[in-house]
Amino acid sequence: MTDASARNISLEEMDRHAHLHPNSLVRDMTNGTVTPRIMHGGHGVFVADDKGRRFLDGFGGLYCVNIGYGRTEVADAIYEQAKQLAYYHCYANNTSAPVARLADRVVAMAPGTMSKVYFGLGGSDGNETCIKIAWHYQAVRGKTEKIKIISRDRAYHGSGIISGGLTGLPSYHTPFMLPVGPILRTGAAHHYWGAEPGESETDFSVRRARELDDLITREGADTVCAMIAEPVMGSGGIMPPPEGYWPAIQAVLKKHDVLLIVDEVVCGFGRLGTLFGCQYYGIDPDLVTIAKGLTSAYVPMSGSLVSQHVYDVMLHGSDTHGLFAHGFTYSGHPVSAAAAHAALDIVEQENLVDNARTVGAYLQKRMHETFDDHPMVGEVRGVGLLAALEFVADKAKKQRFEPAQKIGPKLAAACLEEGLIARAMAHGDILGYAPPLVITEPEVDELVARTQRGVDKVATSLGYL
Numbered sequence: 001m002t003d004a005s006a007r008n009i010s011l012e013e014m015d016r017h018a019h020l021h022p023n024s025l026v027r028d029m030t031n032g033t034v035t036p037r038i039m040h041g042g043h044g045v046f047v048a049d050d051k052g053r054r055f056l057d058g059f060g061g062l063y064c065v066n067i068g069y070g071r072t073e074v075a076d077a078i079y080e081q082a083k084q085l086a087y088y089h090c091y092a093n094n095t096s097a098p099v100a101r102l103a104d105r106v107v108a109m110a111p112g113t114m115s116k117v118y119f120g121l122g123g124s125d126g127n128e129t130c131i132k133i134a135w136h137y138q139a140v141r142g143k144t145e146k147i148k149i150i151s152r153d154r155a156y157h158g159s160g161i162i163s164g165g166l167t168g169l170p171s172y173h174t175p176f177m178l179p180v181g182p183i184l185r186t187g188a189a190h191h192y193w194g195a196e197p198g199e200s201e202t203d204f205s206v207r208r209a210r211e212l213d214d215l216i217t218r219e220g221a222d223t224v225c226a227m228i229a230e231p232v233m234g235s236g237g238i239m240p241p242p243e244g245y246w247p248a249i250q251a252v253l254k255k256h257d258v259l260l261i262v263d264e265v266v267c268g269f270g271r272l273g274t275l276f277g278c279q280y281y282g283i284d285p286d287l288v289t290i291a292k293g294l295t296s297a298y299v300p301m302s303g304s305l306v307s308q309h310v311y312d313v314m315l316h317g318s319d320t321h322g323l324f325a326h327g328f329t330y331s332g333h334p335v336s337a338a339a340a341h342a343a344l345d346i347v348e349q350e351n352l353v354d355n356a357r358t359v360g361a362y363l364q365k366r367m368h369e370t371f372d373d374h375p376m377v378g379e380v381r382g383v384g385l386l387a388a389l390e391f392v393a394d395k396a397k398k399q400r401f402e403p404a405q406k407i408g409p410k411l412a413a414a415c416l417e418e419g420l421i422a423r424a425m426a427h428g429d430i431l432g433y434a435p436p437l438v439i440t441e442p443e444v445d446e447l448v449a450r451t452q453r454g455v456d457k458v459a460t461s462l463g464y465l
Helices: 011-018 026-031 070-082 097-111 123-140 163-164 201-219 245-255 279-281 306-319 335-351 352-371 408-418 441-461
Strands: 039-043 046-049 054-057 112-118 146-151 184-186 224-229 259-263 287-290 302-307 377-383 386-391 422-426 430-433
Touching: 011 335, 011 352, 054 441, 070 335, 097 112, 097 163, 097 302, 097 335, 097 386, 112 123, 112 306, 123 163, 123 224, 123 287, 123 302, 123 306, 146 163, 163 184, 184 201, 201 224, 201 245, 224 245, 302 377, 352 377, 352 386, 352 441, 386 408, 408 422, 408 430, 408 441, 430 441
Parallel strands: 146 184, 146 224, 224 259, 259 287
Antiparallel strands: 039 046, 046 054, 112 302, 287 302, 377 386, 386 430, 422 430
């Protein structure tokens, strides 16, 4: 028997004994240091566990529950599609009605000159697909040496083989010995830590572009295929680009005939107050990855968007290369497509993009009012409904805490005690925020108040208050 009660063990014990958790310390689960929290339900921006504790989800799951929890419209769409056609594949020119309609809808919404969309399951496989398409594009053009991909320090592009290698956080690739041969690194778009003394945001952006230019020249432009980047750097610390960054970077890529793959997994479908981050920053992409907001994570789905000029090359290549030999069993899943339609209907009907813009501005204002002068806060940053607080040991000297102090996790734990889920982020002592796009101004006030109580609790214990 597998039922927990029949075996006289708790769900927590079952989970600890049998579940290998993503992004978790393996030893903690084995020795019982950490008890799994079993989530039970949710509504709007709140979730609850099986013990009845209610939390304001300041991170929208993992930047993804844009329409909020408990939307029965999506559940109903999933149910109706599963009753009619739960599955059929998209190989060999097959499709289904929700997939065909979703492709048409997404291409019409997309930034730039997107022409086609390939559907997958998550951001990691979406980025892997974009890389394969970029390599295919160069191969068809006869540029078979043009295989190197540029990524940035502190970037996050997933945890697959290539996508994990592209992620600029060593913990995601070093322990797994992921291939790094075709992957090049350039500097993060973060003025606070990356700028030289007295360097303005614009000057910093010019320097980052010059460094990129030097990297491509040094490697040989005839060996560099593409650069992949998020409009706003996400899991590396939620870092909006400095003034002038994107125009300067794009000019370098065009100069060297290097494709631009824009990872819109976090920013896409409204989070910045525009449909896509490309539109917010004036980015003209060659390929685009979408995921989280596509279905608001009610079921898995991603998309790899292909611009017209890239598709034209692929079309030419079909005469010599034959099949586009790429696909997954669940590519273009009809139930996922039905969920995406329902989620996007809510985004449009409830004007959630506009809400992200107006309530996002309010979130940024409240964060700055509350934490700009806090003795432990080095930087308050964000855009739209993305925000971060970075904590430092010495504000005047910009001195970090020692990693062994684990200040970020302590702060996240203190916020959790206040009934708020905020994410302790990589590469620093950072709390990150990406609440559902349905959040209201009173709920933002509650998010900021709970954060302040949690932060002040830790600050007091360390002698800062």
